[in-house]
Amino acid sequence: MRTGRPRGFCIDTALDRAMTVFWKKGYEGASLSDLTEAMEINPPSLYAAFGNKEGLFRAVLERYDARRKDLMDNVLAAPDAKSVARLYLEGVAEFAADTEGRNPPGCLLVQSGLSCSDQEIPDALAQHRAEKEKALRERFERDRKDGRLPKTANPTILASYLMAVANGMCVQAAAGASAKELRDVVELALAAWPVPEENRKKPAKKLQRAV
Amino acid sequence: MRTGRPRGFCIDTALDRAMTVFWKKGYEGASLSDLTEAMEINPPSLYAAFGNKEGLFRAVLERYDARRKDLMDNVLAAPDAKSVARLYLEGVAEFAADTEGRNPPGCLLVQSGLSCSDQEIPDALAQHRAEKEKALRERFERDRKDGRLPKTANPTILASYLMAVANGMCVQAAAGASAKELRDVVELALAAWPVPEENRKKPAKKLQRAV
DNA sequence: GTCATTATGTATCATCCGATACAATAAAAA
């Protein structure tokens, strides 16, 4: 068994608490005092466990991905591309809007550090967002291959579009947009979605209703 | 005439230089040293002219609006709602992508401070973004009244959607997306746009080509 | 010219930042 004095706190609990701080204040806005206070540990414990502030942040990002994996798996399990798009965007709408509880409004991967004095932080966030986009793109490529997307559809652009709408919704959520407002955006965003000829039913009418 | 020693630097030039710093490093990432060095002035000059760091930032935001007013006027002068949407998004695509010159990639109003230790900064940014959204919404309300948008269309949602796509594109641009990638997103985003019955020409086909 | 007023450059402030030194503590290993 592992020797030495056992750690006196739960890593995941501490990461969850740190996540909230980074989420609300951003990477640079979150001070070590903010973090240690929220995590209920002293600085040496933090540094022993995570190396430094950036190490903690990266651990938080991993924890974030882990916490959202189930949701993402659920999205990717949808029967066709448009269902994937809908589930994803609706999920973001519910998740990013201020639900007075669980999480601060918005998305950690967007608002915790788009710009920083240390460029590695924005880069790390971009990489995590890119992984999500990649998962969507690969799913859409399979859909296209299997006829659940028109051959004229471009999976790369679809994934990029989806991420753009999702990230934009997160920006709005961080500014206080309600879940209802975001769901309205989702409906409109999905009106742009291409469907195979055989599934298409009066797209013009559909377009009107969606708006 | 105004008494006292005349100011030895140009306010607007200094604001432009400060803007670049805030843009690249964010509000909290931009240190006073960064700012005074870029602005080529000493701290007392900065404080005399702008009060404090937040005052400088707010002045930069005003300067930003002023610099983009022509572009926005041009967008709002478009003949119909869809043209407005297209001009706006295409403008963002060109402007936000890294053009190796003028500005850092992305948009100041998005990335300079979505989260901060001082909540007033995100609030100020949100307010500036909301003004742009308001201008679009009011334009779309007129379009709807005058039949350039279907009566079933909702100007509020359209403006919200447009801002979401634009802000999302800015997030991607900040992460290094090219103008080409952003233009592809724009094309797809516009496929969701409602047009009056009489202007509609085979939307299904159009949808395919756009993707 | 002299005064009042404003801006400038130098040098520095108090505070907070991220990060550690160090001794005490708690477990496994010997």
Next chain:
DNA sequence: TTTTTATTGTATCGGATGATACATAATGAC
């Protein structure tokens, strides 16, 4: 028990941060 290893709490480090004090310089007012 003793040794080894790792974590903890206290107290503090050097440096950067945002912000100023103060003397000097440059203008208009008189």
